[in-house]
Amino acid sequence: LVVDPPDGRIPALTAEARERNAQRRPLYENPEERPYAERCILGFNSAPPMVPSAYNNNMQPVQTPKHVMILNEMIHSARIVDMSGRPHLPPSMRFLTGDSVGRWDGQTLVVETRNLNGKTWLNEVGDVISHAATVTERFTPTETDVVRYEATVTDPVVYTRPWTIAMPLRRDPKG
Numbered sequence: 404l405v406v407d408p409p410d411g412r413i414p415a416l417t418a419e420a421r422e423r424n425a426q427r428r429p430l431y432e433n434p435e436e437r438p439y440a441e442r443c444i445l446g447f448n449s450a451p452p453m454v455p456s457a458y459n460n461n462m463q464p465v466q467t468p469k470h471v472m473i474l475n476e477m478i479h480s481a482r483i484v485d486m487s488g489r490p491h492l493p494p495s496m497r498f499l500t501g502d503s504v505g506r507w508d509g510q511t512l513v514v515e516t517r518n519l520n521g522k523t524w525l526n527e528v529g530d531v532i533s534h535a536a537t538v539t540e541r542f543t544p545t546e547t548d549v550v551r552y553e554a555t556v557t558d559p560v561v562y563t564r565p566w567t568i569a570m571p572l573r574r575d576p577k578g
Contacts, residue, residue, distance in 0.1 A: 404454070407555075407567040420533075420561040439499070439522070440478075449480040450500045450523045451516045451538035452554030452568055461575065464542075471505055471512065484514050491517050497534060499523055512542040533560035548574035 405411045416424070431437050439445040448454055453462065459477035466472075471484040484505040492502045500523070501516035521534035532538070536558035543551045550572045557565040 404568040404570055405566060406553075406569045408564070414562045414564045414566050417559070417561060417563055443478050445478060445480055445499055445523070448477060449475040449482060450519070450532075451482075451503065451514070451540055452556060453540075453552065454568070455570065462572070471514075491515075494518060497521070501536075501538070508541075510544055512540075514540040514542070516540070531561070532556065533558050535560045542572075545571070548576075 405413060408414060434442065448456055448460055448462075453473075453475070456477075459475075461476035463474045464471055465474065466486075469485070469487045471486055473482045473484065475481075480500075482500050482503060484503040486505045488506075489504065491504055494517075496502065497518045497520040499520055501520075502518040503514050503516040505512055505514040507513070516538045517536075519532055519534060519536050519538075521531065523532050536556060539555045539557075541551075541553040543553070545551045551569060552572045553567060553569040555565055555567040556562065
């Protein structure tokens with residue numbers, strides 16, 4: 404999925420992120436420490452970027468005049484993208500899936516998400532996107548029933564450089 408850097412690898416962690424991982428306890432002492440996906444609070448592909456997993460990767464976008472809602476099959480979590488042209492909310496307002504603001508660039512829906520709460524897991528190994536991250540997603544129709552999904556993660560707290568994933572999203576012919 405990683406298209407940048409060209410070697411297909413997620414960039415190295417920063418010293419701060421490596422230290423945080425070294426301090427992480429191997430066992431959980433209470434249920435509140437378990438990952439969000441494990442507690443069915445947030446699906447593992449619901450937060451930006453939408454990273455596929457072994458199952459339940461389906462999503463359904465719904466557009467209204469001022470919003471796009473992205474409903475993910477796993478846990479039925481819905482992310483709301485504001486399309487009204489408003490600026491991002493202040494950094495003091497942080498959310499599990501961040502503050503997503505979208506705009507159209509020709510046929511491409513561009514969604515920039517900021518103000519993540521620093522607790523959103525990126526994958527099964529426990530990499531977390533920090534509160535300082537910005538995720539820029541691009542949804543571009545490429546052919547009938549296919550949209551290219553591209554997401555760039557810029558997180559100077561966790562990664563030594565930005566990185567980008569890309570994959571096709573295909574419409575389910577049944578629905």
